[in-house]
Amino acid sequence: MADKASLAIAIIAIIIAVIAIGYAAYTASTLSSQIKSINNKLSAIESRIGSLEHRVSTLTARPTATPTRTATVTGKVTLTVIGPWAGKEAKYFEKVIQAFEAEHPNIKIKYVIRRAEELAQILPLQFSAHTTPGDVIITPWAWFIVKMAKEGHVVDLTGIIKPSDYIDGIVENVMWNGHVYGAPFTMWLKPGFWYRKSFFKKYGLHVPKTWEDFLNLLKKIKKIPGIKNPIVSGDSKGWPLSDIVEHFLLTFLGPDITYKLVHCEVKFTDPEVENVFKTKLVPLIKEGYFSPPIEWTTAIEKWWAGEYALYFMGTWIAGMVPNASDIDFFWLPGDKAIVGGADYAFIPKYTKHLQAALTFLKFLATEGQVIHASTPAGKIPTWKKAPVDKIWKPMQSVYKKVTEAGMKIVPDLDDTIGGHWQTLFWDQLKLLWVDPSKLPQILKTLTEQLPACKAKG
Secondary structure, three states: OHHHHHHHHHHHHHHHHHHHHHHHHHHHHHHHHHHHHHHHHHHHHHHHHHHHHHHHHHHHHOOOOOOOOOOOOOOOEEEEEEEOOOHHHHHHHHHHHHHHHHHOOOEEEEEEEOOHHHHHHHHHHHHHOOOOOOOEEEEOOHHHHHHHHHOOOEOOOEOOEOHHHEOOOOHHHHEEOOEEOOEEEEEEEEOEEEEEHHHHHHOOOOOOOOHHHHHHHHHHHHOOOOOOEEEEEEEOOOHHHHHHHHHHHHHHHOOOHHHHHHOOOOOOOOHHHHHHHHHHHHHHHHOOOEEEEEEHHHHHHHHHOOOEEEEEEOHHHHHOOOOHHHEEEEOOOOOOEEEEEEEEEEOEOOOOOHHHHHHHHHHHHOHHHHHHHOOOOOOEOOEOOOOHHHOOHHHHHHHHHHHHOOOEEEOOHHHHHOHHHHHHHHHHHHHHHHOHHHHHHHHHHHHHHOHHHHHHO
8 A cells, every 4th residue: 555655656746747847848948939039139229229330430430521502402492591781771682682592493582680789699599599590690790600600509611611712801700710600791891971962062061181171171060050960970779989989099099909909909098099089089079069879870861961961881871872972971081991891691500401501601702792782782892703893883982982092991899899898888989979078987997898808807
């Protein structure tokens, strides 16, 4: 009986062992299958990672190609172009747009008006969010373009815009670290005091040849019936007043004063600078020879109507009057330099139409300049290949007058410095026009806040 029991137990043990072995084999087989499946998936993932790494490596190793205008723009594209021109000035720019659209029927231009001071507030915020309100943006503030380029927001135009193709010093204003970030458009000049020829003839007035002649001219004009002030003071944000101040400084301190002030080699509080304000400009304000600040386009209408006789303004004024053949200008006697500068176009990195934007920008910098300079916009080309005989007739005479006099063209003082100081400069000059007794404090403020002077401590 015991032997049977032992045999039964042995048989049961054998059966259990067989079952265990079978289960183990099954489990091992299943586990092996799962591991194999996992390994296959890992291999597939590794393969995809390897492929991706290869693509990244290829892209990284490939030289960065500079887009060119010759590349084809496929499909219909609408570019938003932001510029500073309104009213008649916008109509003259529209001629450029029309010519471009005729040459490139698949690219439509939507023009939006924004002044430089507005853009300086709007763009940094949008760029920081990697968005842009425009595909091509035009501004006279070269410093702003360079600032945005340093922060990585502007398309590099090196190779597309060549400095040697333009008037000396123009492209250099929008270069940083050897690269070009802006395309020059047409150039404006701020040559002096504009007057109506018919007005001067009617009252027997003559262009002054000396400082005393200038003072006597102002005295004569002040006595003419209907004249409110001999000189109308244009205003906007304050920049027309800054143009007058720069002209006085250039006349009495020479062409290099702009550069010296920018770099704080000479300060506004220095005796020679203060003397120009105290003995030349401020006495004219106190005598009532300058009007109170008036919005600059309204000032043109009042000047043309005979309420004022002289208006210090840029060459674009020629395109904003009813009869450009009736106007001429003079600079202060003894002056050897005038302010001149260009508008610049740049492309934000966040445009969705890069090639179309480059095509339009290149057009602006070349053929577009010829078209714009041929209109009454009061501009001259910065592109050396632009034919002089295509320039609008009244501007041809301005060009001739400036070149024959050997006038040196210098950059705009506040445009060159830019930033907070520029608007401060404008505000301080409006204060000067209203209260000349504040001159010492104004000059002190301008010196203390000038970036180059602050850097020197």
